[in-house]
Amino acid sequence: MATVTYKQKCMRCKTNYVMSTWRDKYPVCFDCQKNELAQEIADPEMKKFFDIPFSFYEKSNFLRDIKIKYLRFGSLTEKQIEAFKNTVAKFREEYEEPVEEKPKKKKKTSSLT
Numbered sequence: 001m002a003t004v005t006y007k008q009k010c011m012r013c014k015t016n017y018v019m020s021t022w023r024d025k026y027p028v029c030f031d032c033q034k035n036e037l038a039q040e041i042a043d044p045e046m047k048k049f050f051d052i053p054f055s056f057y058e059k060s061n062f063l064r065d066i067k068i069k070y071l072r073f074g075s076l077t078e079k080q081i082e083a084f085k086n087t088v089a090k091f092r093e094e095y096e097e098p099v100e101e102k103p104k105k106k107k108k109t110s111s112l113t
């Protein structure tokens with residue numbers, strides 16, 4: 001079943017429209033989220049945790065949500081941390097070029113002549 005979405009003005013800037021569902025009590029547009037995401041994180045461990053390519057945040061509503069939750073409340077549950085890690089791992093597989101190139105196995109070229 002499809003979730004009904006409707007256009008609503010961003011609660012933050014009250015300029016941009018956001019597609020939201022009835023569950024979104026506080027719809028915020030991507031521009032406003034971006035500003036929020038750019039905030040400095042004091043905890044070095046969490047800073048490292050959230051240090052992923054920004055394009056991942058652009059692609060994933062979930063990753064943005066987790067980071068914003070952390071910025072707002074200062075902590076995350078273990079479940080949220082796990083889910084975040086899993087999502088990032090998936091994104092890395094999908095979008096990132098492997099840094100180390102595995103040595104290519106030499107293909108035997110069989111000469112048919």
Ligand SMILES: [Zn+2]
Nearest residue numbers: 010013029032
């Ligand atoms: Zn906004």
